[in-house]
Amino acid sequence: MQVTRFAERAEGPAERMAGFMAHLRMNGIAAGLNETETALAALSRVDVGALDDVRSALKAICVCDADQTSRFDELFDAYWRNRGRSRDRAAVDHSAHNLKQKGSDTNRVGEGAAKAAGKADTPDDEGEGGVGSHGTGKLIATTSKAIERTDLRRFMTPEDVERAASVAERIARSIVDRRSRRRKAAARGAALDLRRILRRSVSRGGEPIDLFRKTRPDRPAHLVALLDVSGSMTVYARVFLAFLKGLISADQTTDAYLFHTRLARISDALRDSDTLRAVNRLSMMAEGFGGGTKIGASLKRFNELYAAQSVNGRSVVIILSDGYDTDPPELIAEALARLKRRGARIVWLNPLKGWAGYEPVARGMAAALPHLDHFAPANTLADLAALEPWLGGI
Amino acid sequence: MSWQSMQAGLADAGYVASDDLAMALFLAVTLGKPLLLEGPAGVGKTQIAKTLADMQSTRLIRLQCYEGLDASHAIYEWNYQRQLLAIRASADEHLPAADVEERIFSEKYLLERPLLAAIRQDVAPVLLIDEIDRADEEFEAYLLEILSDFQITIPELGTVTANTRPHVILTANGARDLSDALRRRCLYNYVDYPDRGTELAILHKRCPELEARLAEQIVGFVQALRKEELEKKPGVAEMLDWAAALAGLGVNDLADDPDKTQATLVCLLKTERDRAAVPKEVQQRLAGKAA
Numbered sequence: 001m002q003v004t005r006f007a008e009r010a011e012g013p014a015e016r017m018a019g020f021m022a023h024l025r026m027n028g029i030a031a032g033l034n035e036t037e038t039a040l041a042a043l044s045r046v047d048v049g050a051l052d053d054v055r056s057a058l059k060a061i062c063v064c065d066a067d068q069t070s071r072f073d074e075l076f077d078a079y080w081r082n083r084g085r086s087r088d089r090a091a092v093d094h095s096a097h098n099l100k101q102k103g104s105d106t107n108r109v110g111e112g113a114a115k116a117a118g119k120a121d122t123p124d125d126e127g128e129g130g131v132g133s134h135g136t137g138k139l140i141a142t143t144s145k146a147i148e149r150t151d152l153r154r155f156m157t158p159e160d161v162e163r164a165a166s167v168a169e170r171i172a173r174s175i176v177d178r179r180s181r182r183r184k185a186a187a188r189g190a191a192l193d194l195r196r197i198l199r200r201s202v203s204r205g206g207e208p209i210d211l212f213r214k215t216r217p218d219r220p221a222h223l224v225a226l227l228d229v230s231g232s233m234t235v236y237a238r239v240f241l242a243f244l245k246g247l248i249s250a251d252q253t254t255d256a257y258l259f260h261t262r263l264a265r266i267s268d269a270l271r272d273s274d275t276l277r278a279v280n281r282l283s284m285m286a287e288g289f290g291g292g293t294k295i296g297a298s299l300k301r302f303n304e305l306y307a308a309q310s311v312n313g314r315s316v317v318i319i320l321s322d323g324y325d326t327d328p329p330e331l332i333a334e335a336l337a338r339l340k341r342r343g344a345r346i347v348w349l350n351p352l353k354g355w356a357g358y359e360p361v362a363r364g365m366a367a368a369l370p371h372l373d374h375f376a377p378a379n380t381l382a383d384l385a386a387l388e389p390w391l392g393g394i
Numbered sequence: 395m396s397w398q399s400m401q402a403g404l405a406d407a408g409y410v411a412s413d414d415l416a417m418a419l420f421l422a423v424t425l426g427k428p429l430l431l432e433g434p435a436g437v438g439k440t441q442i443a444k445t446l447a448d449m450q451s452t453r454l455i456r457l458q459c460y461e462g463l464d465a466s467h468a469i470y471e472w473n474y475q476r477q478l479l480a481i482r483a484s485a486d487e488h489l490p491a492a493d494v495e496e497r498i499f500s501e502k503y504l505l506e507r508p509l510l511a512a513i514r515q516d517v518a519p520v521l522l523i524d525e526i527d528r529a530d531e532e533f534e535a536y537l538l539e540i541l542s543d544f545q546i547t548i549p550e551l552g553t554v555t556a557n558t559r560p561h562v563i564l565t566a567n568g569a570r571d572l573s574d575a576l577r578r579r580c581l582y583n584y585v586d587y588p589d590r591g592t593e594l595a596i597l598h599k600r601c602p603e604l605e606a607r608l609a610e611q612i613v614g615f616v617q618a619l620r621k622e623e624l625e626k627k628p629g630v631a632e633m634l635d636w637a638a639a640l641a642g643l644g645v646n647d648l649a650d651d652p653d654k655t656q657a658t659l660v661c662l663l664k665t666e667r668d669r670a671a672v673p674k675e676v677q678q679r680l681a682g683k684a685a
Contacts, residue, residue, distance in 0.1 A: 060418035
């Protein structure tokens with residue numbers, strides 16, 4: 001978390017509130033002028049002496065989804081309660097001044113905080129050492145072997161990466177294009193079904209009383225891609241990530257996830273038009289990139305959190321992994337079976353399968369096999385392209 | 395009015411709201427902003443709109459969203475059939491075409507749908523836009539426009555501006571991601587499963603005749619059940635159903651008659667797999683924990 005210093009010299013509540021919004025923005029919550037205005041209006045309607053009231057009010061205004069809800073308290077404390085620490089020193093010379101100000105309200109927030117027992121966050125002056133602030137977000141604890149392998153990624157030229165992305169886009173389009181060109185009768189639709197209207201109007205003396213419509217039936221297939229970015233997959237991760245980005249950009253409904261020991265949804269990050277921010281968001285999510293793998297646990301988590309909403313009979317779940325797992329293999333089998341029950345097709349792309357003499361002996365892989373609709377190699381771009389006809393055929 | 399009085403008012407109307415939720419609702423009402431509620435199914439998102447309408451003794455106008463919901467079902471539609479009949483009827487009167495046109499595009503031939511109805515009320519109603527995530531993105535964009543101006547333009551009639559600002563409550567449970575624009579325009583509250591104390595208060599409010607000990611067992615059991623791995627976790631509504639079922643069967647203690655308790659689990663577990671995941675042994679363990 002990035003820490004902003006509470007603006008001690010700020011003139012009145014408006015500026016402090018603006019500072020708070022800036023603090024939120026820096027930490028990934030989109031709060032702007034509009035929110036500041038609303039927040040100031042709200043503060044005039046709640047008891048600003050009660051810290052929890054202010055917290056609830058600002059939470060309702062600034063937060064936009066469940067994830068931000070869970071982070072908000074920490075951010076709130078970091079900003080407003082910093083002030084609590086230095087309050088004693090500043091109290092005397094500020095109090096007289098504050099009395100004159102019409103809205104000394106926000107200052108009392110700080111006061112309440114000072115009284116409330118609890119941990120006040122230490123301000124981080126330089127902002128260094130913040131996990132999310134810079135860097136690749138890689139955990140130190142990866143083995144030296146993983147780092148050696150990481151260097152291999154340099155052999156992947158930018159052209160390779162670009163080609164992967166274009167192959168991926170073509171695959172995604174091959175599915176999208178399968179939407180029907182014909183129109184068929186429907187209860188709602190953009191076009192009028194003149195033939196049926198005329199036919200029915202006969203019985204009403206030629207007046208077209210009943211309007212019938214027709215529309216293009218939608219047959220959207222929906223791709224969900226899960227990419228393993230554990231240590232053993234590092235060599236391939238970059239090209240596969242480009243592949244994922246291609247899939248994502250071809251269709252709005254496509255979803256992408258990364259997993260190693262944790263699972264993270266990266267669809268939004270990949271769609272982010274600001275490349276730098278996208279990289280930051282990705283690296284934050286991929287803490288532990290290049291470490292161990294928990295495929296079973298990750299798939300299970302996917303089932304619990306996302307599958308219920310995003311996977312249905314029209315979905316194709318693509319798993320990109322080498323099948324080396326530190327969890328018991330039953331977990332994978334169980335998770336895949338559950339996913340399968342949702343009616344989805346499951347494709348497993350394994351970069352190791354392209355090697356001569358490869359047998360799926362890794363226990364995780366062996367457990368997964370019975371549940372797969374398609375098991376294919378993925379160590380060259382041609383392998384990825386070979387997915388296209390298969391997807392086109394379903 | 396303060397948010398505490400809002401919370402107390404909700405409680406009087408039979409809804410136990412958390413501090414955050416009461417605050418969000420209070421701000422939504424006083425600041426005149428829409429409130430977006432997200433959370434798992436069955437935690438009382440829809441109910442709060444109903445309760446708010448009761449509390450303010452005003453009308454609740456509900457728009458249930460679904461895939462393919464369009465303007466003619468959400469805002470207004472001309473009554474084509476009536477218009478056609480009117481044209482036929484006026485054919486014999488030999489009126490000028492302009493008169494006929496004026497007549498058939500008057501309010502009489504306008505079918506009011508929820509959104510138009512909401513902004514034409516004299517007393518500010520509660521407008522509940524339920525499961526907004528089920529509607530298409532195009533509709534969401536249209537909704538944004540209405541939520542910011544509270545006016546609707548009907549080309550043939552002119553612009554209808556709101557007499558009073560309705561209290562707008564939107565609910566969503568994650569069928570798809572909502573646009574940032576919509577999220578930013580609304581106040582937000584994530585309604586999660588209630589904690590033990592709150593849930594007990596809800597149960598007490600809804601079934602005051604229930605014995606205190608059984609109520610605690612029920613809440614404890616349901617809370618423990620939510621920690622199990624289930625496809626569909628039981629919500630508050632299911633918990634209340636179950637409590638009613640137990641009360642109706644005259645059960646005084648969950649441990650008294652395991653078979654009976656097991657049979658009533660149909661109120662809580664709604665898929666075949668979840669039923670299989672909670673056999674009698676697990677049920678006994680959970681009941682033991684709850685006691």
